[in-house]
Amino acid sequence: MSAHILPKRIYYTIYGILILCTFLTVQIAFFDLGPLNTIAAIGIAILKATLVILYFMHVKYSSRLTAAVVAGSVFWLAILVALTMTDYLTRAWRTFG
Amino acid sequence: MPEAVRDHSHVPGLAHHFDTLDQQTEATTLGMWVFLVTEVLFFGGLFTVYTVYRSWYPGAFAAASHELDITLGTINTAVLITSSLTMALAVHAAQLGERRTLLIFLAATMLLGGVFLGIKGFEYYHKFVEHHVPGSSFQFEQEYFRHAQIFFSLYFMMTGLHALHMVIGFGIMLVMFWWAWKGTITLEYYSPIEISGLYWHFVDIVWIFLFPLLYLIGRHAH
Numbered sequence: 106m107s108a109h110i111l112p113k114r115i116y117y118t119i120y121g122i123l124i125l126c127t128f129l130t131v132q133i134a135f136f137d138l139g140p141l142n143t144i145a146a147i148g149i150a151i152l153k154a155t156l157v158i159l160y161f162m163h164v165k166y167s168s169r170l171t172a173a174v175v176a177g178s179v180f181w182l183a184i185l186v187a188l189t190m191t192d193y194l195t196r197a198w199r200t201f202g
Numbered sequence: 203m204p205e206a207v208r209d210h211s212h213v214p215g216l217a218h219h220f221d222t223l224d225q226q227t228e229a230t231t232l233g234m235w236v237f238l239v240t241e242v243l244f245f246g247g248l249f250t251v252y253t254v255y256r257s258w259y260p261g262a263f264a265a266a267s268h269e270l271d272i273t274l275g276t277i278n279t280a281v282l283i284t285s286s287l288t289m290a291l292a293v294h295a296a297q298l299g300e301r302r303t304l305l306i307f308l309a310a311t312m313l314l315g316g317v318f319l320g321i322k323g324f325e326y327y328h329k330f331v332e333h334h335v336p337g338s339s340f341q342f343e344q345e346y347f348r349h350a351q352i353f354f355s356l357y358f359m360m361t362g363l364h365a366l367h368m369v370i371g372f373g374i375m376l377v378m379f380w381w382a383w384k385g386t387i388t389l390e391y392y393s394p395i396e397i398s399g400l401y402w403h404f405v406d407i408v409w410i411f412l413f414p415l416l417y418l419i420g421r422h423a424h
Contacts, residue, residue, distance in 0.1 A: 110297045120287040127279050127413075131272065134418035142422070146414035154407045161290045161403045163396075171232055178239040182246045186253060193254050 109166035119160045126153050215391025227393045234397040238404050245408055248360050252415060255352050262349030264420025266342070269334055270357070271325060275417040278321050279409065285314035286406040293399045299389030301382060308379045308395075311402065315372050322365055329354070357416055364412060367405045374398050 130149040134142065159165040164175055213223060220226040256263045292307035333341035335358070336351040343350075378398050381387050387395055 111294070113291065113294060116287060116290045116294065120283065123283045123286075124280060127276065127283065130414055130418065131276050134414070134421040137422040143419070146418055147411075150411050150414050153410045157286060157403050157407055157410070161286055162400055167231065168228060171228075171235055174232065174235045174239060178242040181239070182242055182249075185243065185246050186250050189250050190253060190257070194257065 109163065111160070111163075111166070115160060119156050122156060123153055213390070215386075215388060223390055227396070230393045230397055231400070234400050238400065241404060245360075245363070248356065248363065249411070249415075252356050252360070255349075255356065256419075259346075259349040259352065262346035263353050265346045266334075266350040266353035266357075267416060267419040268421065269332070270417050271328070272417055272421065274321055274325055275413055278318050279413045281314050281318050281321070282406050282409050285311050285318070286403055288314060289399045289402045293392075293396055296382075296387060296392035296395040297389075299392075301385075301387070304382050304387065304395070305379065308375055308382060312372055312375045312379070315368055315375070319365060319368055319372075322361065326358075329358075360412055360416070364405065364408050367408070371398075371402050371405055374401060 126149050130146055133145050133149075136142075138145065158175060164172055216223055216226060220229065288307045288310040292304055292311060295301075295303035295307055329335055333339050334354055336355045340347075340351055340354075375398065378387070378395055381394060
């Protein structure tokens with residue numbers, strides 16, 4: 106089998122970063138940073154998800170076709186959220202809050 | 203008997219419609235990813251609803267989020283990430299053909315998955331005790347009474363759907379454990395472990411997003 110076998114060290118390193126990011130995101134949540142709170146929370150979540158996808162799910166070492174399918178899922182999700190929000194966020198006649 | 207067909211039968215675990223094990227592994231991995239794309243959009247619908255309602259009722263969402271137990275949520279996040287590590291190490295062991303190590307890490311993954319569901323159940327129980335389950339017995343500060351119910355509806359929908367995936371993942375791991383035990387999984391044929399791992403990691407990723415969106419909003423404000 107010509108599969109790419111990663112050294113265990115990589116898995117432990119990624120695990121360490123993931124745990125570190127978890128505690129970082131919890132700590133940040135206790136400070137009032139305004140809109141930066143949400144940006145930091147989602148940014149860290151995206152970083153964590155990317156590490157899991159690239160290393161735990163081996164996408165970094167998979168074929169380009171697989172990588173394209175993975176990127177496609179993010180792309181379609183972005184369409185779903187973005188186009189929905191262009192509607193909901195621009196209804197000026199609605200009272201928010 | 204044609205030469206090619208006879209050669210084929212010598213490769214254990216290779217289905218007849220594939221030329222090589224590499225091609226078969228490539229196809230199964232890609233197929234699993236296509237399924238996971240549908241899963242991303244399945245959960246994506248709920249994340250979109252969440253985005254719409256949170257943008258409408260930020261105050262109610264922050265107040266309701268504050269009622270969730272951040273300690274249990276953080277512990278559960280760590281538990282699930284650890285289960286992803288043991289899953290990755292299980293795939294690693296399968297790649298090296300180490301059956302004993304594979305069995306140990308599959309068992310560890312199931313154990314951690316069970317711990318996660320146990321803690322989740324404990325949290326659900328407390329939501330019922332505190333009357334934070336939407337419906338006739340719901341209690342919350344008057345200002346946010348209606349809109350906090352939207353938050354808790356989404357909380358139960360999203361974590362419930364996630365928990366359902368955990369239960370299914372647990373079942374898949376049981377089958378993988380059985381296959382590894384009886385020797386179906388070999389050094390040549392380990393792709394069932396690999397794609398089960400993809401599923402498990404996907405469920406972990408969903409939680410990576412659920413945790414900050416449900417537990418961490420408005421921590422500083424209340």
